Each structure stands twice: as C-alpha cells, then as structure tokens.
Amino acid sequence: MLSFNRSRIPGFPNARAAARGAGRVLAAGVFALAATTAHAQEKTVTAVMHSGLRMLDPIVSTAHITRNHGYMVYDVLVAMDAEGAVQPQMASWQVSDDRLIYTFTLRDGLSFHDGADVTAADVVASLQRWGARDGAAAFLMEATGSIEAVDAKTVVWTLTEPFPLLLDVLAKQSSVPAFIMPERVAATSPDETITEYVGSGPFVFVEGEFQPGVKIVYERFDDYAPREEPASGLAGGKVVNVDRVEWVTMPDSQTAMSALMNGEIDLIENSQIDLLPILETSPDVTVEIRDPLGxxxxxxxxxxxxxxxxxxxxxxxxxxxxxxxxxxxxxxxxxxxxxxxxxxxxxxxxxxxxxxxxxxxxxxxxxxxxxxxxxxxxxxxxxxxxxxxxxxxxxxxxxxxxxxxxxxxxxxxxxxxxxxxxxxxxxxxxxxxxxxxxxxxxxxxxxxxxxxxxxxxxxxxxxxxxxxxxxxxxxxxxxxxxxxxxxxxxxxxxxxxxxxxxxxxxxxxxxxxAFVQARSNKLTDMLPTAVPVFWNVNIAD
Known part of the structure; x- marks a missing residue:
C-alpha cells in the first residue's frame, strides 16, 4: 500500500478550515449509518465502494464491483500471492510429467454457506461455466480434453496439448475469477444470471438486507476454515476479524468525505481527487493508493x-x-x-x-x-x-x-x-x-x-x-x-x-x-491488494 501526503491542490488554500466547514454543512445530509441496536456490539466495517451493486453474478458480469462482491462470497481453487506466484487456496495440485494432466485435491474443511460440503462435482460445474464466459479461459478450454470429478475431493483436468499458463489463468485476479459455486448454481446457463448466491468464501451475503444499488451487507461465515499460511496478495489465510461488512452508496463525494471524517463510515474506495487536500488534513484518516499500476x-x-x-x-x-x-x-x-x-x-x-x-x-x-x-x-x-x-x-x-x-x-x-x-x-x-x-x-x-x-x-x-x-x-x-x-x-x-x-x-x-482510497485509521491491517478485500482487516478500539 502506498501512503502519501500531496501538497495542496490549487483552490484549497486553507484545507483544514474547509474541512471543518464541510463537516458542519454536510452533517445534516449524511446517510443515517448508525448501527441498529442488534448490531451495536458487533464489529462492522462500513465502506463506500466505487459503485453501487446490482449485478450479483461474478461470472456473467465483468464489472469490478461485482468482482469485489465475488471475493466476499466465493472462494477459488488457487490464488496469486503478493509476489505474483500461484499458491494453493481451496486445492493443491500435481502435474503429470507430460504436462497434460493436472490433478487438484480439495483441502479438508471446505463447506458452502448452506452447510453442504464442497465437492469435486461443484468444482467441475463451476469451471465449465467460468470457461464459457472468460476470455482467457476460452483459450484454456480449447486445449482441454476433459475436466472430471473422480471422487468427492479430486478433480482431474486433462489437456490435449500442454498449456503452460493453466495455473496462471486459473489464479488470475480479474476480471472474471474462477469462483467456485454449488453444482446446482453453476448449472445455470452461462448466458443467464444466477439467482442463488451461496458460496464457500469468508463472508455470507445477507440477501434480506440487500438494497440494489444502495446497500449490501455481508456477515462473517463462522464455519469458514482459513488456510494456515499468512495472507499474501489474494492467497493464504483469509482470516475474518469483523462481524459485518456493509457497502453503502453515497453518490455525493463531499457527503462521503464528511461521513468518513466524522467517523460515520470507515472507508471510501475511490476518493474524489480534488477533495484529497481536505481528507489529508484529518489526523484520523489515511489516504493511499492500492494499485501502483493504476x-x-x-x-x-x-x-x-x-x-x-x-x-x-x-x-x-x-x-x-x-x-x-x-x-x-x-x-x-x-x-x-x-x-x-x-x-x-x-x-x-x-x-x-x-x-x-x-x-x-x-x-x-x-x-x-x-x-x-x-x-x-x-x-x-x-x-x-x-x-x-x-x-x-x-x-x-x-x-x-x-x-x-x-x-x-x-x-x-x-x-x-x-x-x-x-x-x-x-x-x-x-x-x-x-x-x-x-x-x-x-x-x-x-x-x-x-x-x-x-x-x-x-x-x-x-x-x-x-x-x-x-x-x-x-x-x-x-x-x-x-x-x-x-x-x-x-x-x-x-x-x-x-x-x-x-x-x-x-x-x-x-x-x-490512480484509484485513491481513504480509510479511517481505526481500520487496520487492510491487505495492500489491487482488489479490495475485507479479510485480515481489523477495527481498532
């Protein structure tokens, strides 16, 4: 994560005074984000993402907000660490000497949010649907003879010719990651959107609180079994330290800025550049660039x-x-x-x-x-x-x-x-x-x-x-x-x-x-990934 403190942008000669004024003027218009009584004692992260969310199918849609939603709810077989190396996530793998057969073995403890175990059949159905939508996967599928579940935990992927980048395609972060869904959900035509949102990822989508384009809520999946390795990039242990994550929509950037500085929200994923001098005056806010490539x-x-x-x-x-x-x-x-x-x-x-x-x-x-x-x-x-x-x-x-x-x-x-x-x-x-x-x-x-x-x-x-x-x-x-x-x-x-x-x-x-993020200093240990993820994050008392 790259932190910085830019010099003032022209037009903001007294940013601290402007911040105080913005807070007073906009306080009355800030969304009502106070926690309900039922959630008052929970650790809740409230974030304003770059867009509202309506499309919930991360295989059909390439929108980043839908991809971000996907990482909350679903998991992947393999993932890239901070160094760009492919690491096991849901599964380990072995490759035959002729590089034509990849055998993936699911790790123990994987279950979906509805309580069902994750099986190889779920993986096969998910990969086939993903392969029909993703541009990179299309090349991989052309070199694929079969993807088969040989038992409950083993998937055998047989190629017709070597495909050296198979693991790289399977582990790519965006824009259509190979998310694993239950077989019944993955059986949905790749030309239609899913209507059931059950994953095996670290968070559960709270469908009853979903307000399309306005608010989306996730709760910690208590039965999620993270890997033992430390989190690195999008690989390693996805340890969830908070109870809830709420994404709320604030179309007005000044309203969002005021809410962050007043402690009513915890994060703005994409801060408006001309407001950064105001945000930088706050001792309670950190401004940072998530992705140095921009x-x-x-x-x-x-x-x-x-x-x-x-x-x-x-x-x-x-x-x-x-x-x-x-x-x-x-x-x-x-x-x-x-x-x-x-x-x-x-x-x-x-x-x-x-x-x-x-x-x-x-x-x-x-x-x-x-x-x-x-x-x-x-x-x-x-x-x-x-x-x-x-x-x-x-x-x-x-x-x-x-x-x-x-x-x-x-x-x-x-x-x-x-x-x-x-x-x-x-x-x-x-x-x-x-x-x-x-x-x-x-x-x-x-x-x-x-x-x-x-x-x-x-x-x-x-x-x-x-x-x-x-x-x-x-x-x-x-x-x-x-x-x-x-x-x-x-x-x-x-x-x-x-x-x-x-x-x-x-x-x-x-x-x-640059996508410039602003977050409350109470939000700690956020991973420096290009894709914003909410595992590993903690909220300081």
Missing part, C-alpha cells in the same frame, strides 16, 4: 451497429480523441494521472505505445472530420452512455461527446447510473432500441498487463467482450502469445497486438490514473 480509462465502440461497424468510422472517432483533455477533466491534478498509450500499461514488461501518437498529442479534429467525410458518414446518431454516479469517471463521456461533435459526428449523450450502464452494455439491440454505440470504463493494471488476461481483447464476435469485436487476426496473435518461448518473443507478439488493437480500434486507451 487504472486505464478506455472507450469501447459497438462493432455490431452503424456507424462503428465500419473501421473507418472507428478510426475517425479515435483520431478526434485526446488523452490529456480526458484525464485533465476527470482527475484534474496531474500528480494522479499520466498519459499512456500502451494497452498493456506503461512501465510493464509488455508496455508499448505504438500507434497511440495522436491520442497522446491531443487528437486531431480536422483530420478526423476529413476521415469522416471520406468514409461517407450519413449523420447516424452516436449514442454515448454516461454513468453519473461514479465520481469523476462520468466526465470522460462528456469530453468524448464534445470531441466527436467537433469532428462532425451526430452525438446523443445519455446519462444513467453505472449499474444501469453495466446492464445496458450487454444489449445487442440497435442504439435506437435500447442499445448503444460508445461507453467508457476502466481496467486495472493487474487485469490488463498481458494478452492472455486482458479482459477487453477477446475479439470473437458475439462471444467476445461487450462491443463484440470480430478480429480473427488478433485472436491468432493472442494464441501465439501462449506458445511464445521467452520474454523477447512475448514482447514482439505484444508489440504486434498493440499495433493491431489501435489499427482496428478494438478500444481506445484514454490514459491512466
């Missing part, structure tokens, strides 16, 4: 419908966009954002910025307008979805709308909350019938640093990521990456993928920024 903002176009079913239109749109304006509008303070055209992240082993020159230079509206005219644009409306409840992230669609209008596009900017956007982006309908043309989102460094796990790259049409790009050449490059011998060959393939992504405009990288 997050990459991006724009995704819909390949299924005009105008962006035509690559010339996508190229014209990308030519109109610039990273500096997007990041400056969203974040403001350059201490917390950086321009980066590398789809695998700047400063990473595979980081390469080929093809991103116009993006980093601020775009070229005149060139974009000329490209649009040459492509024969017929004034088809471009529906841009804007989420207005996830802080400054909602400003990027406004910038994109302005840039595209200046380039000659007919833009329809439509506002909604993030969970509505998450649901609507799955619609393949035409924009005039509830579909869309562009939305913006973000990917974390840990989920976007290789061609194997990058969530947006799969370009297999209707089975790919939202926007449904179809690019067989890109898929061949991703497959070649799996068989690359050594880092230098991997780098060359990554370079080719970088060029292909921007040439075909699979998505548009808009720059990188």
């Amino acid at each position: 997050y990459q903002g991006f724009a995704r176009m819909n390949f299924k419908h005009p105008p962006f079913d035509d690559v010339r239109m996508r190229k014209a749109a990308m030519m109109a966009l610039g990273q500096e304006q997007a990041m400056a509008t969203m974040i403001g303070n350059p201490d917390y954002y950086w321009l980066c055209g590398a789809i695998f992240g700047c400063g990473t082993p595979l980081g390469d910025e080929a093809g991103a020159e116009s993006l980093k230079a601020g775009g070229d509206k005149a060139a974009a307008r000329k490209m649009l005219e040459e492509a024969g644009y017929d004034n088809t409306p471009v529906v841009i979805m804007q989420a207005t409840d996830i802080g400054a992230m909602g400003t990027i669609p406004v910038v994109i709308a302005s840039d595209l209008r200046e380039a000659g596009f007919n833009v329809d900017l439509q506002s909604m909350d993030w969970q509505t956007l998450v649901s609507r982006r799955a619609s393949m309908n035409p924009p005039s019938e509830g579909g869309w043309n562009i939305f913006t989102s973000f990917a974390s460094g840990v989920e976007a640093n290789t061609p194997l796990v990058h969530p947006i790259l799969p370009s297999t049409g209707d089975t790919g990521w939202f926007g449904w790009a179809t690019d067989p050449e890109l898929e061949e490059m991703r497959a070649a990456y799996l068989k690359a011998e050594g880092l230098e060959e991997q780098k060359q393939i990554a370079h080719d993928i970088q060029a292909r992504v921007l040439d075909n405009v699979i998505f548009v990288p808009l720059g990188n920024y």
Whole structure:
C-alpha cells in the first residue's frame, strides 16, 4: 500500500478550515449509518465502494464491483500471492510429467454457506461455466480434453496439448475469477444470471438486507476454515476479524468525505481527487493508493451497429480523441494521472505505445472530420452512455461527446447510473432500441498487463467482450502469445497486438490514473491488494 501526503491542490488554500466547514454543512445530509441496536456490539466495517451493486453474478458480469462482491462470497481453487506466484487456496495440485494432466485435491474443511460440503462435482460445474464466459479461459478450454470429478475431493483436468499458463489463468485476479459455486448454481446457463448466491468464501451475503444499488451487507461465515499460511496478495489465510461488512452508496463525494471524517463510515474506495487536500488534513484518516499500476480509462465502440461497424468510422472517432483533455477533466491534478498509450500499461514488461501518437498529442479534429467525410458518414446518431454516479469517471463521456461533435459526428449523450450502464452494455439491440454505440470504463493494471488476461481483447464476435469485436487476426496473435518461448518473443507478439488493437480500434486507451482510497485509521491491517478485500482487516478500539 502506498501512503502519501500531496501538497495542496490549487483552490484549497486553507484545507483544514474547509474541512471543518464541510463537516458542519454536510452533517445534516449524511446517510443515517448508525448501527441498529442488534448490531451495536458487533464489529462492522462500513465502506463506500466505487459503485453501487446490482449485478450479483461474478461470472456473467465483468464489472469490478461485482468482482469485489465475488471475493466476499466465493472462494477459488488457487490464488496469486503478493509476489505474483500461484499458491494453493481451496486445492493443491500435481502435474503429470507430460504436462497434460493436472490433478487438484480439495483441502479438508471446505463447506458452502448452506452447510453442504464442497465437492469435486461443484468444482467441475463451476469451471465449465467460468470457461464459457472468460476470455482467457476460452483459450484454456480449447486445449482441454476433459475436466472430471473422480471422487468427492479430486478433480482431474486433462489437456490435449500442454498449456503452460493453466495455473496462471486459473489464479488470475480479474476480471472474471474462477469462483467456485454449488453444482446446482453453476448449472445455470452461462448466458443467464444466477439467482442463488451461496458460496464457500469468508463472508455470507445477507440477501434480506440487500438494497440494489444502495446497500449490501455481508456477515462473517463462522464455519469458514482459513488456510494456515499468512495472507499474501489474494492467497493464504483469509482470516475474518469483523462481524459485518456493509457497502453503502453515497453518490455525493463531499457527503462521503464528511461521513468518513466524522467517523460515520470507515472507508471510501475511490476518493474524489480534488477533495484529497481536505481528507489529508484529518489526523484520523489515511489516504493511499492500492494499485501502483493504476487504472486505464478506455472507450469501447459497438462493432455490431452503424456507424462503428465500419473501421473507418472507428478510426475517425479515435483520431478526434485526446488523452490529456480526458484525464485533465476527470482527475484534474496531474500528480494522479499520466498519459499512456500502451494497452498493456506503461512501465510493464509488455508496455508499448505504438500507434497511440495522436491520442497522446491531443487528437486531431480536422483530420478526423476529413476521415469522416471520406468514409461517407450519413449523420447516424452516436449514442454515448454516461454513468453519473461514479465520481469523476462520468466526465470522460462528456469530453468524448464534445470531441466527436467537433469532428462532425451526430452525438446523443445519455446519462444513467453505472449499474444501469453495466446492464445496458450487454444489449445487442440497435442504439435506437435500447442499445448503444460508445461507453467508457476502466481496467486495472493487474487485469490488463498481458494478452492472455486482458479482459477487453477477446475479439470473437458475439462471444467476445461487450462491443463484440470480430478480429480473427488478433485472436491468432493472442494464441501465439501462449506458445511464445521467452520474454523477447512475448514482447514482439505484444508489440504486434498493440499495433493491431489501435489499427482496428478494438478500444481506445484514454490514459491512466490512480484509484485513491481513504480509510479511517481505526481500520487496520487492510491487505495492500489491487482488489479490495475485507479479510485480515481489523477495527481498532
């Protein structure tokens, strides 16, 4: 975890006085978060996450808030530690000499929240459903002959050819981790969402207190048996030291800030950057960056419908966009954002910025307008979805709308909350019938640093990521990456993928920024993971 204390941002010459004033003015509007009598003696962590939660299926949805929910309720077979090494979690494993057979053995003491034992049959059903949804798992499943439960605790995974990265795919943190569910739940079609939320993870989802988009409650699973090893990354012992965790939604950032400084909540997962100088004046609050790789903002176009079913239109749109304006509008303070055209992240082993020159230079509206005219644009409306409840992230669609209008596009900017956007982006309908043309989102460094796990790259049409790009050449490059011998060959393939992504405009990288967390100093021992988890956390008296 990186702690820091930045100098004051312009406009906050007396941050301490501003904090006192904000606390007085906003106190009356703070959510009623006082614990009920029944919970008064319990240790409860109250957190404002980056978004409200409505979608509860972490296999169908790639939204980070749904992934975070998944880590609360479900467990995984293997996990990556703080050093990036794969470690046993629910299961240990053995590999045959020919590297074609992986045998996983479930550890003792695993049970679901409904009291049933976790069995190999549950694992097989869960892996099959996950394999039908996840982009990286798709390659793994192509190399899979069978996944079988040979007894209650043993799963035998047989490959048709060696897949050296099998454990890495199985242990990846995001965006669709291989969560294990009961067989009856995992039997749900991968094209439908689950309706029962029973896991074997360290927390139980309290369905009776769930208010979609407003509040979600988890209670400690008393029968959870953590591993004996110390927690490291997302591996090791998931020891729960609190009774309840409540995620509450506060769309207004100042209200959340005031609640944190007044001790009414314990954590803000994504703090508004221009409020950090106020938070930093509080002796009771720690401000920190969870993920040093940061997050990459991006724009995704819909390949299924005009105008962006035509690559010339996508190229014209990308030519109109610039990273500096997007990041400056969203974040403001350059201490917390950086321009980066590398789809695998700047400063990473595979980081390469080929093809991103116009993006980093601020775009070229005149060139974009000329490209649009040459492509024969017929004034088809471009529906841009804007989420207005996830802080400054909602400003990027406004910038994109302005840039595209200046380039000659007919833009329809439509506002909604993030969970509505998450649901609507799955619609393949035409924009005039509830579909869309562009939305913006973000990917974390840990989920976007290789061609194997990058969530947006799969370009297999209707089975790919939202926007449904179809690019067989890109898929061949991703497959070649799996068989690359050594880092230098991997780098060359990554370079080719970088060029292909921007040439075909699979998505548009808009720059990188820090997710800055603020927490009460009473909240101790929070693990320094890119994914926020609530095991190991304690509350000081």
